[in-house]
Amino acid sequence: MTIRDVAQAAGVHVSTVSRAFSASHLVKRETRERVLAIAADLGYRPNETARALTTGRTRNLGLIVSDIANPFYPPLIKAAQAYARVRGYQVFVADTDEDVAVEEELIRTLARQVDGVILVSPRLANDVIGRLGGELPFVLVNRSVAGLSAVLMDVAHGAALAVEHLAGLGHEHLALVGGPRGSWTSAQMRRAAGRAAADQGVRLDVLAPNPPTEHGGIVAAPAVLETGATGVIAYNDLVAIGLIEGFDDRGVRIPRDLSVIGVDDTVAGRLNRPRLTTVAMPTAAAGRTAVDLLIQTVETSGGGPATAQTVLATSLVVRDSTATPAHPAG
Known part of the structure; x- marks a missing residue:
């Protein structure tokens, strides 16, 4: 052919x-x-070999995530790989294990083997990302840095929806269990939840930073109970599942005694019991969009950094982990 x-x-x-x-x-x-x-x-x-000799491109892209074991990432990775393949590119996937030093090392290593890099929820400082982005085409996912393309999932809107949902059920005291230090998503959630709580006239206690893992949720559970909150919003589904486990160990039943909301809408949250109310994140769409933006950047004359920014909508999925408070105020 x-x-x-x-x-x-x-x-x-x-x-x-x-x-x-x-x-x-x-x-x-x-x-x-x-x-x-x-x-x-x-x-x-x-014929990729002939094309590489002509264009000087590898037809390879790098995709760096902070924790490949987190169920948030596989749908994004699969969608990115499938779309890249259709466009005649291959994707190298690397995991930083939430380590900023490893993240920078991986970027520099991949730079010698790929035409551009997609950074998903990076932990590096903005100035470091900006400097590295000046050396190689970049697209960021869930991080905004001046001069670089970004695909942002509207987690701020999702956090506000979570607060409004809990307030609508009658909860007057909420807790937000944030994510790791340097997380753009955690910062967006904190600001949006704070504004929504003020608008709804409810109290919000913020507990951060925390590891974005199930164990992180288990460890944070006692501190949440100490706040006296009746509704909790977690950084992601894994943290929410860990919180529920930690609450269960202390005889606190969900949602009878405490309502819990996660973020991501992962398979783990749907299989958990009680099934997790969560903010659905468009991970597959983000993977495809990031690849499309990166290829546009790579194939643009000069290969300089692009400045396009795409914001993808989020939504609240109500399941079984939220209910009216057992002992409403007053």
Whole structure:
């Protein structure tokens, strides 16, 4: 199968097929998607070795996450890999294990092997990310740094929805169990939840920083109980599940005695008992969008950093871990 066969089947010139794979920003989106779909149906694959010699590109992308064991990341990774493959790219995935030193080391290591890097929920300081982004095309997910493209999931809106949901049930004292130090998501949640709590006339206690893990939730459980809050919003589903486990060890039943809300809408939260009320994050869409932005940056003349920013909507999924407070105030 050759590029001419694809062009004939798509009803376009050979050069259009070539641009659809190697310079997609020069082709209308509808045409590009039609060409790529026909190429996939016909089993056409570009000669990557020849293209690399011509363009100086590897057709490889880096994707760095903070904890690959966290169930938030696999849907994002799978979506990014699948979309990159359709566009003629491969994705190298690396895990920092929440270590900023490892994160910077991985970026520098991958820079020699890829055309650009997607950083998901990075922990590095903004100035470090900005400096590294000046050396290699970057796209950030859930982090905003001036001069770099970003895909942001609107967790602030989700946190506000969580506060409004609990206040609507009659909770007047809430707790927010935040995430790790340096987390953009945790900072967004804290600000938005604080504003929403003030608007709703409820008290909000913030407990942070905390490890973004199930164990982190277990450890934080006693401190939450000490606040006297009747409703809790956790940094993510893993922390929420850990909180529920920690509460259960102390005879506190969910949602009879305490309501709990997570963030992410992972499989773990859906399988937990009680099933977890949570803020659904569009992880698969974020993976595809980040790859698309990075490829646009890589294929733009000069390969300089882009400044596009995409915000993806979040929503509240109400399940079994929230209810009216057992002993409402007054």
